[in-house]
Amino acid sequence: DAGVTQSPTHLIKTRGQQVTLRCSPKSGHDTVSWYQQALGQGPQFIFQYYEEEERQRGNFPDRFSGHQFPNYSSELNVNALLLGDSALYLCASSFGLAGAPGTDTQYFGPGTRLTVL
């Protein structure tokens, strides 16, 4: 049973560029959440996708956008990269019960390390 997978593992970009990160959820899961983890800090919630729609969003600017596909995989897009966007980006998947998508435990992928120069 495959767990949550993310690609790529590492990424280096320059300021102003755009980046796309990818996530495949654990088998049987239909909900994907994205988190940003700065070095030495706890993860910060970016947004969550359920049934191909953004269900909840954290305090991140519109430069951060996402998408969920019919097979439940997800992408995180960041436009106009800033130095401060350098972080570990974590994807977590869970099984979203109708009306209570957060009641199931979130399982995390290994993350994508983004470095912005």
Next chain:
Amino acid sequence: AQTVTQSQPEMSVQEAETVTLSCTYDTSESDYYLFWYKQPPSRQMILVIRQEAYKQQNATENRFSVNFQKAAKSFSLKISDSQLGDAAMYFCAAGTSYGKLTFGQGTILTVHP
């Protein structure tokens, strides 16, 4: 809104001994869930234990147990018979039925042989 506070940036324990990591939280939600996650240097966030706020009984998972004090909004993790493989950053997190997890700042646990 939810906040999670871990007041111990670092903790250490001797192998085979017991250690307790502290966590306090604040939430306006009536239905919420509490978690401890472990993040080793490999950076994969691994679930350690989960507690539903409506359950009075403290959760246990093998050597890991929690002390959940709902009125005090406290959720500590006890690791018994510590092993070298327990060394990692530990995060306390609170989640609502809408799925957002709020994490604390983390506690680095060192296990000495």
